[in-house]
Amino acid sequence: MGLWRIDADVLAGSRFVVSPMAETVGCLAALTGQHRLSPAQREWLDAAGPAFTARWGGDDFALPFLRDAIRPGWLADFLVRPPRTDPPAFAEELAAMAATTDERARAQILETMDRPLAPVLLGDGLVARALELVAWVWEHTLQPGWPRRRRALEADIVARTDRLTTGGWAAVLDRMRPGMRWLGDGRLQINTYDYPPRDVTGTRLLFIPTTAYRGWVAYEEPADVHAVIYPATGWLAQDPDAVAPEALARLIGPARARILTLLAAPKSTTQLVALTGQALGSTGDHLRVLRDAGLVARRRSGRSVLYYRTALGDALCGG
Known part of the structure; x- marks a missing residue:
């Protein structure tokens, strides 16, 4: 390997x-x-x-x-x-x-x-x-x-750095791409091919998300920088610009409607910032209003706080 x-x-x-x-x-x-x-x-x-x-x-x-x-x-x-x-x-x-x-x-x-x-x-x-x-x-x-594609890739980075704070590098690196496993003791199985071990100590290491299915690795000799190009996580790469229903945007405003639409799957504030391009403070204000209206709830996952739509929020987006 x-x-x-x-x-x-x-x-x-x-x-x-x-x-x-x-x-x-x-x-x-x-x-x-x-x-x-x-x-x-x-x-x-x-x-x-x-x-x-x-x-x-x-x-x-x-x-x-x-x-x-x-x-x-x-x-x-x-x-x-x-x-x-x-x-x-x-x-x-x-x-x-x-x-x-x-x-x-x-x-x-x-x-x-x-x-x-x-x-x-x-x-x-x-x-x-x-x-x-x-x-x-x-x-x-x-x-x-x-810009749309970059926001999706940046949102994946946010999700993985959140995972780093809760589970360490093992949680981030293990299965980052097909065939990649964190084996512990400073050993990273980068793929399943029969290549000799490679010592990357003393070099820079980059992680690059892409919408490709598998990803690959990159370096050039003499190698002072190594890169792992990996597939961005699921929905983050598929629909970063989910469009809010026009009637919903007129009802609660386009910025809040966009956030509510993106919360079809739970997301943290930093993920929403990466996907929407809105400022952190503005995103937090919109989430507060949506919570007060009963459209959004939140729960803790490790050190992160994830926001998700309530049944009422689902009904509004579906309508």
């Missing part, structure tokens, strides 16, 4: 980061038909697939590149390098990808590959054509809706 050895200092200095490039590459994987898709990716593919086919369906490079560079169980390292800034901008991550030579990119694609490289990938300009493809997918299919 793939095993990382991690000390307490690495965990203490680790960070959660939202990466536009990681999300773009995760969505690119959905275009090849080789990977299991999350509900969020299916939604994206339904919306973006026709435009992608119209632009790239007749291109001799796009699909062979995606099938070889983003295979099940393998993703070429140059596509997603661990971010150096927080939060990373897409242009910075694209520039890091552009620094790769064609020869190095080909070598990374060929690792663990059991078939010859697609002939179109053997010539000059491999990285330049990959840059064009990745940039187009970002600009035309993801960037317009990025």
Whole structure:
């Protein structure tokens, strides 16, 4: 199995980061038909697939590149390098990808590959054509809706940091992605593949949520930064912009109606702040009014306070 050895200092200095490039590459994987898709990716593919086919369906490079560079169980390292800034901008991550030579990119694609490289990938300009493809997918299919998607990923980060305060790193890391297990004593099973153990002590460790089904790991040699790209939790990735009924918004105001709609599943104040973009004080005020009206109740879960709709709140949202 793939095993990382991690000390307490690495965990203490680790960070959660939202990466536009990681999300773009995760969505690119959905275009090849080789990977299991999350509900969020299916939604994206339904919306973006026709435009992608119209632009790239007749291109001799796009699909062979995606099938070889983003295979099940393998993703070429140059596509997603661990971010150096927080939060990373897409242009910075694209520039890091552009620094790769064609020869190095080909070598990374060929690792663990059991078939010859697609002939179109053997010539000059491999990285330049990959840059064009990745940039187009970002600009035309993801960037317009990025604020919504980013709020969902940030809400997942809030949920996991809440879990850190109640259950420690074991509760956060165990089963963060399929095949990943916290084994204790500084041992993190990163996947179930037969790779030699990797010592990540003395490096920086990043955790990057994505809407992909499985996620992956990223680092580049010499590795001073390691990243775990993991699937965002369930409903946080599926419907961060649930729309409140228009009549409800007229009755109690759009901000309170939005909060009430999002409380179809229990959430903390910090999760609601991440999902709505409202200030913490404003969110707390709205929750207080909703509680006073009997539309919302709250309960404690560990160190967190979760808010949820009452039967009356359910009835109003359903109406």
